[in-house]
Amino acid sequence: MGNLFKIAARNLLRYKRRTMLTASLITVGVVFVLVFISVSGSFKNMMIWQITDSMLGHMQVHRKGYVASIENLPLTMNLKPEEVKRLEDLLDKQSEVEAYSPRIKFGGGFSNFAETTNIRLNGVYPEREFKTVPLLASRIIEGKKSIEKGEIVVPVLLAKGMNVNMGDTVVIVTTNKDGSVNGKQFKVAGILESAVGPGGRDGYIHIEDARELLRMDEMEISEIAVRLKEFGGLSRFNEKLMGLLSKDLNSQGKPAFEVHTWETLSPFYNIAKMIDVMTFFIKLMLIAIVLISIMNVMIMAVYERIREIGTIAAIGTLPGKILSMFVIEGFCLGIVGALIGNIVGVSIILVLNLLKIKFNFAQQTGLLLVAKITPSDLIFISVTVIIVSVIASLQPAFKASRMEPIEALRHV
Amino acid sequence: MSLISAENIQKEYKTGEVTVKALKGLSFEIEPASFVSFVGPSGSGKTTLLNLIGCLDKPTDGKLTVAGTDVLHLDRKESASFRGNNIGFIFQDFNLLPVLTVYENIEYPLLMVQSVPVTERNKRVNALLEAVGMTEQRNKYPDQISGGQKQRVAVARALVTNPKLVLADEPTANLDHKTAYMVIDLMKKMRDEFKTTFIFSTHDQKIVGEAEIIYSLEDGELKGRDVKKGVGNG
Numbered sequence: 001m002g003n004l005f006k007i008a009a010r011n012l013l014r015y016k017r018r019t020m021l022t023a024s025l026i027t028v029g030v031v032f033v034l035v036f037i038s039v040s041g042s043f044k045n046m047m048i049w050q051i052t053d054s055m056l057g058h059m060q061v062h063r064k065g066y067v068a069s070i071e072n073l074p075l076t077m078n079l080k081p082e083e084v085k086r087l088e089d090l091l092d093k094q095s096e097v098e099a100y101s102p103r104i105k106f107g108g109g110f111s112n113f114a115e116t117t118n119i120r121l122n123g124v125y126p127e128r129e130f131k132t133v134p135l136l137a138s139r140i141i142e143g144k145k146s147i148e149k150g151e152i153v154v155p156v157l158l159a160k161g162m163n164v165n166m167g168d169t170v171v172i173v174t175t176n177k178d179g180s181v182n183g184k185q186f187k188v189a190g191i192l193e194s195a196v197g198p199g200g201r202d203g204y205i206h207i208e209d210a211r212e213l214l215r216m217d218e219m220e221i222s223e224i225a226v227r228l229k230e231f232g233g234l235s236r237f238n239e240k241l242m243g244l245l246s247k248d249l250n251s252q253g254k255p256a257f258e259v260h261t262w263e264t265l266s267p268f269y270n271i272a273k274m275i276d277v278m279t280f281f282i283k284l285m286l287i288a289i290v291l292i293s294i295m296n297v298m299i300m301a302v303y304e305r306i307r308e309i310g311t312i313a314a315i316g317t318l319p320g321k322i323l324s325m326f327v328i329e330g331f332c333l334g335i336v337g338a339l340i341g342n343i344v345g346v347s348i349i350l351v352l353n354l355l356k357i358k359f360n361f362a363q364q365t366g367l368l369l370v371a372k373i374t375p376s377d378l379i380f381i382s383v384t385v386i387i388v389s390v391i392a393s394l395q396p397a398f399k400a401s402r403m404e405p406i407e408a409l410r411h412v
Numbered sequence: 413m414s415l416i417s418a419e420n421i422q423k424e425y426k427t428g429e430v431t432v433k434a435l436k437g438l439s440f441e442i443e444p445a446s447f448v449s450f451v452g453p454s455g456s457g458k459t460t461l462l463n464l465i466g467c468l469d470k471p472t473d474g475k476l477t478v479a480g481t482d483v484l485h486l487d488r489k490e491s492a493s494f495r496g497n498n499i500g501f502i503f504q505d506f507n508l509l510p511v512l513t514v515y516e517n518i519e520y521p522l523l524m525v526q527s528v529p530v531t532e533r534n535k536r537v538n539a540l541l542e543a544v545g546m547t548e549q550r551n552k553y554p555d556q557i558s559g560g561q562k563q564r565v566a567v568a569r570a571l572v573t574n575p576k577l578v579l580a581d582e583p584t585a586n587l588d589h590k591t592a593y594m595v596i597d598l599m600k601k602m603r604d605e606f607k608t609t610f611i612f613s614t615h616d617q618k619i620v621g622e623a624e625i626i627y628s629l630e631d632g633e634l635k636g637r638d639v640k641k642g643v644g645n646g
Contacts, residue, residue: 319492
């Protein structure tokens with residue numbers, strides 16, 4: 001086998017310029033794919049991170065049917081205290097869970113005593129909320145990073161639009177589930193930077209204030225947001241939790257709860273999927289580049305060496321060995337292209353990170369591009385290139401191995 | 413027992429609607445360790461006959477036995493294997509592999525065809541390098557040596573597997589006269605040393621005289637057989 005590699009390498013070096021051009025083409029393809037994967041992956045991860053760690057959490061648990069009418073924030077579909085207790089007991093026992101935060105979500109009127117507008121509010125236990133969505137604290141651009149009773153954190157666009165500043169008193173008016181209206185004064189304790197996605201322009205108050213405002217006799221919860229220790233284990237834990245909750249049935253004999261990951265709660269999941277689809281097509285392009293360039297060079301190699309093929313066949317070289325000789329040439333080209341591509345690609349990614357490039361995502365500006373490539377990506381791309389190189393060499397190699405020595409020797 | 417036995421072998425080629433009879437019923441026998449030449453003008457069938465004997469092609473009709481094997485019924489893989497173990501080839505254009513050194517070219521059949529162990533390979537290649545006087549050029553590539561030297565390397569490559577038969581199609585056609593004689597002398601010397609049968613084709617009358625048995629071909633027919641005095645049944 002070593003001798004076949006030696007002969008293949010020498011044959012490739014025989015046509016240095018052509019070999020270099022083909023290897024360069026593969027290298028450029030690999031570099032392009034690696035840089036695209038790392039940059040788009042960075043953007044995708046940043047987007048997911050912003051969405052999950054700013055508002056949504058990794059996943060949420062609701063009463064069955066709540067998400068279908070989530071835009072209305074229906075108070076009638078809140079979780080009852082015994083259901084909340086059941087969920088909290090269950091979540092406390094799960095080793096995968098890092099934190100969870102019960103929320104009361106509702107809509108109301110926001111008044112500065114001069115004018116009134118709509119607002120969506122989250123009543124939360126501040127400490128639990130900050131643990132479940134850690135970026136929330138960093139979104140508070142003015143004021144302290146906590147919410148006391150009687151305080152409200154207002155989204156920046158609303159604050160600007162209503163000319164509300166820190167320390168101002170505002171009134172929240174809302175309708176409780178029985179239809180009666182109630183109002184309560186709050187002191188503006190924080191201004192919150194907007195974020196993309198559902199909940200990105202919500203205000204925050206303490207959960208006890210929300211209960212009081214909504215005149216709840218007992219604590220009813222709209223949702224429980226959950227944060228996992230390992231984001232990578234999300235779909236596995238989602239299935240596990242759904243399994244655990246599947247036995248909890250409501251009075252109609254249907255499941256009492258529904259579990260959703262961020263993917264089903266945020267429209268940005270489609271953008272993430274689109275990035276995956278684009279990555280897939282970029283990979284397909286790489287395969288096409290490798291396939292065409294290797295096949296082209298191997299067809300040329302066979303055509304140029306017909307007499308040599310005739311000679312080695314006449315001497316007694318078996319067809320399988322002739323086939324191997326050419327396949328190994330393609331294999332070597334693939335290896336060289338993949339190797340150089342990996343080195344150049346990783347170097348470019350390092351340089352991109354050193355340059356500290358910043359980009360904007362919706363209202364969020366100055367996000368740092370952290371281009372990342374995993375060893376498994378490198379291995380996958382390299383193995384794909386090598387396999388495609390071998391496949392591309394097969395047809396010319398097969399043709400070489402099937403040549404009649406007498407005809408090959410006659411070739412001029 | 414004859415090394416080669418041909419009985420009424422015929423070879424036809426079809427070119428469109430036209431059928432060309434390249435060999436018209438040739439019968440002959442060649443003994444082991446002979447030094448045989450097939451002579452004749454261009455188109456007489458010399459190369460076609462050598463191709464049949466070398467299992468590179470099959471006769472249209474007749475019976476052909478080489479080294480005790482009826483070569484008519486060998487499939488593609490068996491033919492390759494048979495050639496690798498029994499026949500050495502010397503080509504008009506030398507046909508050395510340009511990416512291999514002199515040493516590696518000679519070594520090639522042992523390595524890639526017969527899978528001979530390294531110690532035995534080195535022994536045989538070095539012996540032949542010395543026999544053909546190419547030891548000093550062992551690390552040179554074919555484009556770094558002369559035509560005569562290339563053909564000496566080709567002779568060594570043909571003999572390295574200890575074949576029963578070496579076929580040489582116009583081995584001196586691309587060499588000057590002096591070098592051509594040297595190559596024929598070398599082939600004879602190798603025949604004497606290794607007892608290998610050499611069959612070569614040529615149309616050079618001076619070189620023909622070097623053969624011990626001469627078959628004359630004309631229009632695909634055997635026109636005569638000359639045997640030098642003191643050789644076999646001549």
